[in-house]
Amino acid sequence: MNVAQLFSPFWGYGYAGENGNDQFSLQLGLIPVLLALGAAWSLPRVRGAIRAHTLFFLLTVITIVLAVLPISAPIWEMFASVIAFVQFPWRLLIVSAFALAFLAGAAIHALDDTRELAPALAVILLFVIANFSYTQPQHTEPIFNYAAQMDFEVRERELLGDTIWMTGERPHDSPLVAQYSAGEKLTRAISLDADATVETIRYGGQSVEARVIANAPARIQFYTRYFPGWRATRDDQPLDIEPYGEQGLILARVPAGSHTIKLRFEDTPIRQIAALVSGINLVIAGALIATGRLKSRHASRKAKATFVA
Numbered sequence: 001m002n003v004a005q006l007f008s009p010f011w012g013y014g015y016a017g018e019n020g021n022d023q024f025s026l027q028l029g030l031i032p033v034l035l036a037l038g039a040a041w042s043l044p045r046v047r048g049a050i051r052a053h054t055l056f057f058l059l060t061v062i063t064i065v066l067a068v069l070p071i072s073a074p075i076w077e078m079f080a081s082v083i084a085f086v087q088f089p090w091r092l093l094i095v096s097a098f099a100l101a102f103l104a105g106a107a108i109h110a111l112d113d114t115r116e117l118a119p120a121l122a123v124i125l126l127f128v129i130a131n132f133s134y135t136q137p138q139h140t141e142p143i144f145n146y147a148a149q150m151d152f153e154v155r156e157r158e159l160l161g162d163t164i165w166m167t168g169e170r171p172h173d174s175p176l177v178a179q180y181s182a183g184e185k186l187t188r189a190i191s192l193d194a195d196a197t198v199e200t201i202r203y204g205g206q207s208v209e210a211r212v213i214a215n216a217p218a219r220i221q222f223y224t225r226y227f228p229g230w231r232a233t234r235d236d237q238p239l240d241i242e243p244y245g246e247q248g249l250i251l252a253r254v255p256a257g258s259h260t261i262k263l264r265f266e267d268t269p270i271r272q273i274a275a276l277v278s279g280i281n282l283v284i285a286g287a288l289i290a291t292g293r294l295k296s297r298h299a300s301r302k303a304k305a306t307f308v309a
Contacts, residue, residue, distance in 0.1 A: 001026060001068045001090055007033075026090055028065075028100065031130045035104040035123070036061060042110030054106045057099040064096045150180035163225050165243035175223045175249075189261070192219040196254075206265040214256050222250040222263055229268045234259050 005026045039054050046054065066072055068089045076089060104127075111123060154177060179186050188203045189210040196218035202209040212220055224230070226243035232252050233239055239261065244251035252261060267275075 001070075003069065006065065026093060028061075028093070028096060029131075031127050032100040032104055035107040035127070036100055038107035038110065038123075039103040042107065046106075046110060050106060050109065054103065057102045057106075060099040061096050061103070064092045064099075067092055145183075146180045147183055150177055153177075163227050163243070163248045165226050165248035167246050167248070171247050174247075188224070189220055189222045189263075192221050192251075193217075196220070201260075208263040210261050210263075212254055212259045212261055214254060214259070216256050218254055218256075219244075220252045220254055220261060221245070222252070224250050224263065226250045227265075229265050229271070231264055231266050233262045236260075236262075 006028045007030055008025070008027050010025055010027070036058065040058055043051060043054060067075075072089075076083060108123060154173065176186060176188075186200065186203060187198075188200045188208045189198050191198045191212070191214070193214075193216070195216040196212060196214035198220060199211045200208070201211055208222055208224065210220070210222075212218070221244060226241070226248045230241060230250060231238075232241045232250075234252070234254055239252055239254070241250050241252050241263075243249070250263065252263075254261065
């Protein structure tokens with residue numbers, strides 16, 4: 001990103017590009033930034049929690065802006081091997097939106113402290129006028145189908161799904177690209193051996209079902225990258241699977257005969273533990289809230305009883 005993008009009035013829908021060729025807005029907003037500067041200007045005149053919160057959110061905005069600009073590239077590159085799989089730097093701007101909203105309120109509060117209503121109303125009116133154009137509905141005629149989506153994924157090198165079981169470079173392609181582009185019914189599994197045929201019966205986001213007819217033991221490859229949590233069955237009996245090939249695709253070995261193979265993504269022990277911890281924390285939080293309310297009611301009744309006495 002560059003500084004100009006943070007103030008560009010462009011607004012649209014689509015994907016983030018490179019070198020300013022964006023299809024959606026990355027702006028902070030000129031008015032919110034001006035109000036943030038107003039909040040900074042008012043710091044010497046405010047005290048207590050408002051001063052501390054204003055300073056905190058000012059530092060938050062400054063940190064985020066620096067983090068998304070090229071000046072921070074060396075820091076991102078230090079952790080690129082991990083962060084590249086997780087997040088884009090510009091998504092930090094969502095935090096700056098919240099921080100700027102608080103700072104805008106702090107600026108209005110500072111104007112209110114002057115006990116002059118006119119400046120506060122003028123700022124509010126300016127804010128409404130400056131943002132009025134964004135209240136108008138925008139409509140575009142999208143061209144969406146699987147072929148168009150796949151063309152975009154390949155062109156923008158967005159086919160980044162992978163696992164540590166890959167043996168080659170990070171892939172920018174998939175065995176399913178040609179099928180999606182042709183609009184065909186997807187073949188999600190194939191036989192690597194000539195003595196077997198495979199028919200994809202059903203597939204979804206977390207499951208694949210295939211029918212295999214093998215004249216001899218055969219290797220069945222699924223066009224799904226191996227990852228902990230995938231489980232397979234052969235005729236409803238557990239079936240061992242393993243990563244195979246440069247892209248770490250799932251491989252199953254079956255004996256001769258006719259079989260139904262089901263592949264399904266399920267929870268792993270670590271995910272189950274994480275869900276349990278989250279559930280326990282939710283219960284504890286609910287209990288603390290309920291206890292706090294009960295104490296508050298008890299204190300209120302006690303205060304009323306004392307007042308009456």
